[in-house]
Amino acid sequence: MSDQLDGNDDTRYTEIQACLEKEWEAKCNRCGACCGITDGDPCENLETLPDHKYSCRIYEDRFGVHKTLGGRTFRCVPLRWIINQQWPGDHLCAYKEKPQNFIINSREKTEDRTGSADEGQ
Ligand code: SF4
Numbered sequence: 001m002s003d004q005l006d007g008n009d010d011t012r013y014t015e016i017q018a019c020l021e022k023e024w025e026a027k028c029n030r031c032g033a034c035c036g037i038t039d040g041d042p043c044e045n046l047e048t049l050p051d052h053k054y055s056c057r058i059y060e061d062r063f064g065v066h067k068t069l070g071g072r073t074f075r076c077v078p079l080r081w082i083i084n085q086q087w088p089g090d091h092l093c094a095y096k097e098k099p100q101n102f103i104i105n106s107r108e109k110t111e112d113r114t115g116s117a118d119e120g121q
């Protein structure tokens with residue numbers, strides 16, 4: 001058996017990856033907790049949607065250093081970097097519900113916020 005992917009395998013792999021990514025993103029309930037909506041000083045890029053939902057104005061370019069409405073700087077990171085940590089309102093996060101169907105990265109990033117208000121992250 002060949003240890004290399006042929007064109008069809010490569011295409012199928014890409015399709016599966018895209019499918020899993022879409023499934024992961026759809027899991028977000030847009031509660032805004034990971035963007036600071038429950039701690040009184042949310043990210044300046046967070047916008048309010050109808051029905052108390054939230055969205056990121058710069059979702060495609062969200063990762064990196066940003067400011068809160070109060071002027072505090074923080075780094076927006078992928079949710080998987082902080083999913084095993086705690087943050088204000090994290091009980092609202094759909095990705096913290098059991099059972100988890102995804103492999104979680106347990107990297108420690110205590111000062112990071114995620115970027116998932118539009119997913120998410
Ligand atoms: S990633 Fe979690 S905490 Fe952030 S908006 Fe989505 S459900 Fe809420």
Ligand code: SF4
Binds near residue numbers: 035056057058066116
């Ligand atoms: S996803 Fe990141 S940049 Fe966008 S609102 Fe949330 S914390 Fe801010």
